[in-house]
Amino acid sequence: MGVQRWLGWLSGAIAGALLAWPAGSWALPSYARQTGEACVACHVSFPELTPYGRLFKLSGYTLGTAKLFPLAGMAQASVSHIGNTQGNDSAYPRQNGGVIEGGSLFVAGKISDHAGMFSQWTFNALNQNDGSQAFSGHTSIDNNDWRLTDHIAKPDLDLIYGLSLNNNPTVQDAWNSTPAFGYPYQSSHLLGAWGIAPPSTLIEGGLAQQVAGVSAYGFLNKAWYFELGGYRAAKGATSFLRSGVGVGQRLAGTNPYWRFAYSHDWGEHSLEAGTFGLDARVNIDPADGGSPTDRYRDLGVDAQYQFLSDPHVFTTQVSFIHERADWDASHLGVDVQNPGSDLNSFRIKGSYWYQRTYGLTLAYFSESGSHDSVAYPTTGSPDTRGYIAEFDYMIKPNWRVGLQYAGFLKYLGAGSNYDGNGRNARDNNVTYLYTWVAF
Secondary structure: OOHHHHHHHHHHHHHHHHHHOOHHHHOOOHHHHHHOOOHHHHEEEOOEEOHHHHHHHHOOOOOOOOOOOOEEEEEEEEEEEEOOOOOOHHHOOOOOOEEEEEEEEEEEEEEEOOEEEEEEEEEEEEEEOOOOOOEEEEEEEEEEEEEEEEEEEEOOEEEEEEEEEEOOOOOOOOOOOOHHHOOOOOOOOHHHHOOOOOOOOOOOOOOOOOEEEEEEEEEEOOOEEEEEEEEEEOOHHHHHHHOOOOOOOOEOOOEEEEEEEEEEEEOOEEEEEEEEEEEEEEEOOOOOOOOOEEEEEEEEEEEEEEEEOOOEEEEEEEEEEEEEEEOOHHHEOOOEOOOEEEEEEEEEEEEEEEOOOEEEEEEEEEEEEOOOOOOOOOOOOOOEEEEEEEEEEEEEOOEEEEEEEEEEEEEOOEOOOOOOOOOOHHHHOEEEEEEEEEO
16 A cells, blocks of 8 residues: 555545534543643643643642543544565455544543542454454443542642552553553554564553552652552452453452652753562463462663753653563463563653654664573564654644554564564564544
8 A cells, every 4th residue: 555545544534533523522632621731731742741741640630620521532543554464464454454443532630629530441443352353343441540639838848649549550650651651652553463462571561451559659849759559450349440351461469569760850851760660460360360370570660851842842761671470380381481581671762843743753672581482482582672763743732643663673582584484573564654633
């Protein structure tokens, strides 16, 4: 499919969506309506937060005036192209075809002076059942973060503190250097359908919409952030936090989570450095809460820098996560070789925006870990690395068009013939043209 055809399809999808929405729907999203601020006050580009956006989140989404119906929406459409199908086009459904990916409804805003919420429900038009090549629409809960907060403001003390109830470790974090809201902010939903799924640590989405977590946090003098909490399987009164989502990872008992960071803002600059982690026990049978457990110990370090001016904006984030997994004996010789294994995840990205309208992002990613000839029978290695280049154009502050290219230098341990059937890492390269709009 040529670029002109891609652009033509996306333009048609956008035009159709705009005609379907009432004219009044072009108001700013719910938080902007609540605060009276423009989108760029809180976001460099969604979902990357500015210092004000971080303050708004840590204040429990309570700044501004409560609205009767704090609703917002989001919709996405795209075209994806895989580097090489090796003549097996049926293994890559919707290759070069325009798709309406789906959309989200947000109930998000101030409940009272001390309570606020971010609740996302998503319709995925590219849902797959039982590994088939057919897609079906499916609605389920997505990221949720419900907060109770208070603020002490004195001449020598400024403390924002509170509680967060959420369903995805790091979704409550205010910096974009941790997994839940880390880059890439948007990627092809077809990657999973095409089986392109490098290994990842548990904290990088492995528990998303599977758990209920409560954490206590504080932000002292707009510099020191500290958070301690625990996660359990979302069940009983908290089962709504996994509504519509099949259980793939079931936590056993309460599993500790922590986050500490130092942040400093001066003039047009903002800097953060910190650490975060999770110690989790996961039942080997997600349908049986009494089954034996595997243990995951994830420890991450991260940093972020932002230069926010007019017309130039530059931001960068970097993170490194080390995971130690200890496997139950039932895995040995079946799906793993050793009683324990290590996995490392590294991410770095830099973005430049001109007039908050034209954006260019370059990123690098890497996974490396223990040798395992059972889990990775062809190469014995999970090692994967690659890069992402993306150009974005903001048609409006809440409407983005992006062209993203993700390239693989190594995939599951090799640059060439990683599967023993002649497939090379670069064959998995994906070109992704998308549009995203919030309303």
